[in-house]
Amino acid sequence: MYRLIFLILTSLLINGNLSAQNPDADNKCADCHKDLISSKFVHPSKQNCEDCHKSNGNEHPKDGVVGFSLTQKMPDLCYSCHDNVIKEKVLHQPVTDGQCLACHDAHQSNHKKLLLNDEKTLCLKCHDKAIKYGDIKIINIKALLKEGNYVHGAIDSGCAVCHSPHTSDNTFRFKKHFPGGESYLHATKDSFALCFSCHDSKLFEDAFSKTATNFRIGDENLHYLHVNREKSRNCNRCHNVHGSKNPFHINETVRFGNWDMPINYKMTKNGGSCFPGCHVRRSYDRFGTPLRDTLNDYPLKYDIGTNKTNPINEFNKRLAEFNKLKFKDIKFEFGTSNIVKGTDKNLINIVNFMKKYPDCKVEIQGYTDNLGEESININLSEERAKRVKQLLVNKGIAHYRIYTIGYGKTNPIAPNDTEKNRAKNRRVEIKLVR
Ligand code: HEC
Ligand code: HEC
Ligand code: HEC
Ligand code: HEC
Ligand code: HEC
Ligand code: HEC
Numbered sequence: 001m002y003r004l005i006f007l008i009l010t011s012l013l014i015n016g017n018l019s020a021q022n023p024d025a026d027n028k029c030a031d032c033h034k035d036l037i038s039s040k041f042v043h044p045s046k047q048n049c050e051d052c053h054k055s056n057g058n059e060h061p062k063d064g065v066v067g068f069s070l071t072q073k074m075p076d077l078c079y080s081c082h083d084n085v086i087k088e089k090v091l092h093q094p095v096t097d098g099q100c101l102a103c104h105d106a107h108q109s110n111h112k113k114l115l116l117n118d119e120k121t122l123c124l125k126c127h128d129k130a131i132k133y134g135d136i137k138i139i140n141i142k143a144l145l146k147e148g149n150y151v152h153g154a155i156d157s158g159c160a161v162c163h164s165p166h167t168s169d170n171t172f173r174f175k176k177h178f179p180g181g182e183s184y185l186h187a188t189k190d191s192f193a194l195c196f197s198c199h200d201s202k203l204f205e206d207a208f209s210k211t212a213t214n215f216r217i218g219d220e221n222l223h224y225l226h227v228n229r230e231k232s233r234n235c236n237r238c239h240n241v242h243g244s245k246n247p248f249h250i251n252e253t254v255r256f257g258n259w260d261m262p263i264n265y266k267m268t269k270n271g272g273s274c275f276p277g278c279h280v281r282r283s284y285d286r287f288g289t290p291l292r293d294t295l296n297d298y299p300l301k302y303d304i305g306t307n308k309t310n311p312i313n314e315f316n317k318r319l320a321e322f323n324k325l326k327f328k329d330i331k332f333e334f335g336t337s338n339i340v341k342g343t344d345k346n347l348i349n350i351v352n353f354m355k356k357y358p359d360c361k362v363e364i365q366g367y368t369d370n371l372g373e374e375s376i377n378i379n380l381s382e383e384r385a386k387r388v389k390q391l392l393v394n395k396g397i398a399h400y401r402i403y404t405i406g407y408g409k410t411n412p413i414a415p416n417d418t419e420k421n422r423a424k425n426r427r428v429e430i431k432l433v434r
C-alpha cells in the first residue's frame with residue numbers, strides 16, 4: 001500500500017519535472033513527432049532533425065502546406081555522413097540507385113541497423129524471383145528456402161553473414177573469399193575462407209579421418225578427394241549453399257557445359273549415392289572399403305591416426321548414453337502419419353538429450369508395414385519421420401539438427417503376419433548420427 005502511494009508520488013514528481021524542464025525542449029519537432037523516435041533502435045542523429053530536414057519558411061504544421069525539404073537529395077544526404085558505404089567497387093544495385101530507404105528507415109526501427117524488416121525477409125523482398133540484370137540472370141533465392149527444403153543453418157542468422165549488402169570486391173560481394181566459377185584449381189583452405197569461417201577446415205584437409213567429415217568411405221575423406229587436390233571442384237558443384245530438396249544441401253542438378261545434369265542424390269543408412277548423367281551410380285559407405293587401393297593417383301600425404309583426443313571414443317560414449325535413454329519407437333495409425341496416442345510421450349528424453357549436447361544430430365527413420373505400394377510406403381514413411389521432426393522443432397530443436405528419411409517397409413522389427421505385428425512396424429526410430 002505504501003509502495004503504491006510511493007509509486008504514484010514519484011511518477012507525479014517525474015511528470016511534473018518533465019513539463020517544467022522538458023529535456024526535449026531543444027527538439028520541438030519531437031513534441032509532435034515522437035512516434036518517429038520511439039522504436040527499439042533510433043538513428044543516432046535523431047536529436048537533430050535539422051541534420052536532414054530544413055524548413056521551407058512556411059508555417060508548420062499547416063494543412064496542405066509542405067513545411068520541410070531534405071537538406072540534400074537522396075542518397076547524397078546519407079553519404080554526407082556515411083561515405084564509407086561506397087568504398088569498394090562492386091555495388092549492389094539498390095545501393096547504386098541510391099535506394100538506401102529500400103532497406104533502412106531514416107529514423108528508427110525495431111530491427112538492428114535500422115533495417116525495415118529482419119534481414120532475411122528484407123533480402124527476400126527482392127530476391128523472391130529470378131532477377132535479370134544486363135546479361136546476368138540471378139536465380140530465385142526464396143524458391144530454394146521454401147518449406148520442405150533443407151535450408152542452410154547459416155541463413156538462420158540472415159544473409160549478411162556471407163554477403164555484404166552494399167559493396168565488396170569479392171564475387172557475389174562475399175564478406176570473405178569464395179571462388180566464383182565452376183571449377184577451381186589448386187584450392188587451399190583460404191580459397192574457401194567464407195565456408196571455413198564457420199566450418200572446421202579439417203573436413204577438407206585431413207585426407208584420412210573418421211571424424212573430420214561424414215563424406216567418406218571408411219576413413220577415406222571424399223571432400224579431400226574432390227576438393228583438395230590438383231583438379232579441385234568448388235563446393236557449389238555439390239552443395240547449394242542456400243538450400244535444396246536434398247539433405248546436406250546437395251544440389252539437385254550440376255551444370256555441365258550448357259546442361260543442367262541431375263545428380264539424383266540419395267541418402268542411405270551409412271552414406272549416400274549419386275547418379276549423375278556422367279558416370280554410373282556411385283556410392284559412399286562409412287563402413288565400406290576405401291578406394292585408395294584402386295586409385296593410384298591418390299597421394300598418401302597424411303598420416304593416419306594422428307588425432308590426439310580421439311573424437312570417435314567421445315562419440316561412442318555419447319552414443320552409449322543415447323542408447324540408454326528411455327524411449328520406445330513412436331507408432332502410427334494404419335495408412336496415415338497420425339501418431340498412436342501416448343507412443344510419443346518419451347520424446348521429451350530426446351529433446352533433453354539434444355539440449356544437453358547442442359552439437360549432436362539425429363536421424364529420424366520412418367517405416368511402414370508391408371501393405372500397400374512401395375512408392376506410397378516410401379512417401380508415407382518419410383511423412384511419419386517429418387511429423388516427428390516437427391514435434392522436436394516445436395520443442396526448440398533447430399531444424400538442421402534433424403534428418404529425416406523414409407525406409408518404407410524395409411527393416412521390419414516383427415513379421416508382417418498379423419495386424420498386431422504390422423502395427424509394430426508402423427514406426428519411426430531415432431538414431432544418433434553425430
Ligand atoms: C505542433 C506539432 C508539430 C511540430 C512542433 C512539428 N511538426 Fe512536423 N508535422 C506535424 C504534423 C501534424 C504534420 C502533418 C502530418 C504528418 O505528416 O504526420 C507534420 C509533417 C511534417 C513533415 C512532412 C510534411 C512536411 O511538411 O514536410 C516533416 C518533414 C516534418 N513534419 C518535420 C518536422 C520538423 C523537422 C520539425 C521540427 C523543426 C517539426 N516537424 C515540428 C506536426 C508538427
Ligand atoms: C538522417 C536523416 C534524417 C533525420 C536525422 C531525420 N529525418 Fe525525417 N526523414 C528523412 C528522410 C530521408 C525522409 C523520407 C523522405 C522521403 O521519403 O522522400 C524523412 C521523412 C520524414 C517525415 C515524413 C513522414 C515519415 O514518417 O516519413 C517526417 C514527419 C520526418 N521525417 C520528421 C523528422 C523528425 C521530427 C526528425 C527529428 C526527430 C527527423 N525527421 C529526423 C531523414 C531524416
Ligand atoms: C548527420 C549525419 C548523418 C546522416 C545525414 C545520416 N546518418 Fe546514419 N548515422 C549517423 C551516425 C553518427 C551514426 C552512428 C555511428 C555509425 O554507425 O556510423 C549513424 C548510424 C547509421 C546506421 C547504423 C545504425 C546501427 O544500429 O548501427 C544506419 C543503418 C544509418 N546510419 C543509415 C543512414 C541512412 C540510410 C541515412 C540517409 C537517410 C543516414 N544514415 C544519414 C549519422 C548520420
Ligand atoms: C539491400 C539492402 C540495403 C541497402 C539498399 C542499403 N543498406 Fe545499409 N545495411 C544493410 C544491411 C543488411 C546492414 C547490416 C550490415 C551487415 O550486417 O553487414 C546495413 C548496414 C548499414 C550501416 C551500418 C554499418 C555498420 O557496419 O554497422 C550503415 C551506416 C548503412 N547500412 C548505410 C546505408 C546507406 C547510406 C545506404 C544507401 C547508400 C544503404 N545503407 C543501403 C542493407 C542495406
Ligand atoms: C530493392 C531490391 C533488393 C533488395 C532489398 C536486395 N537485393 Fe540483392 N539484388 C537486387 C538486384 C536488382 C540485383 C542484381 C544486380 C546486382 O547484382 O546488384 C541483386 C543482386 C544480388 C546479389 C548478386 C550479386 C552478384 O555479384 O551477382 C546478391 C548476392 C544479393 N543481391 C544479395 C542480397 C542480400 C544479402 C540482400 C539483403 C541484405 C539483398 N540482396 C536485398 C535487388 C535487391
Ligand atoms: C553461407 C553463406 C551464404 C549465405 C548465408 C547466403 N548466401 Fe547467397 N550465396 C552464397 C554463395 C556461395 C553463392 C554463390 C552461389 C553459387 O556459387 O552457386 C551465393 C549467391 C547468391 C546470389 C546470386 C545467385 C545467382 O544466381 O547469381 C544471391 C542473389 C544470393 N546469394 C542471395 C542471398 C540471400 C537473399 C541470402 C539470405 C536469404 C543469402 N544469399 C544467404 C553464400 C551465401
Ligand code: HEC
Pocket residue numbers: 152153154161162178194195196197198199235236239241247248249400
Ligand atoms: C555463418 C556461418 C556459416 C558459414 C559462413 C557457412 N556455414 Fe554451412 N552451416 C552453418 C550452420 C549453422 C549449419 C547447420 C549446423 C550444422 O549442420 O553444423 C551449416 C550446415 C552446412 C551443411 C550441412 C551440414 C549437415 O550436416 O547437414 C553444409 C553442406 C554446409 N553448411 C556447407 C557450407 C558451405 C559450402 C559454406 C561456404 C559457402 C558454408 N557452409 C558456410 C553455418 C555456416
Ligand code: HEC
Pocket residue numbers: 192195196199203204212213214215216223226227233234235236237238239248250271272
Ligand atoms: C563431390 C561433392 C562435394 C563437394 C565438391 C563438396 N561436398 Fe561437402 N558434402 C558432400 C556430401 C555428399 C556430404 C554429405 C556427407 C554425409 O553423408 O553425411 C557433404 C557434407 C558436408 C558438410 C557436413 C559435414 C561433413 O563433412 O559431413 C559440410 C559442412 C560440407 N560438406 C562442406 C563442404 C565445403 C565447405 C565444400 C567446399 C570446400 C564441400 N563441402 C564440397 C559432397 C561434397
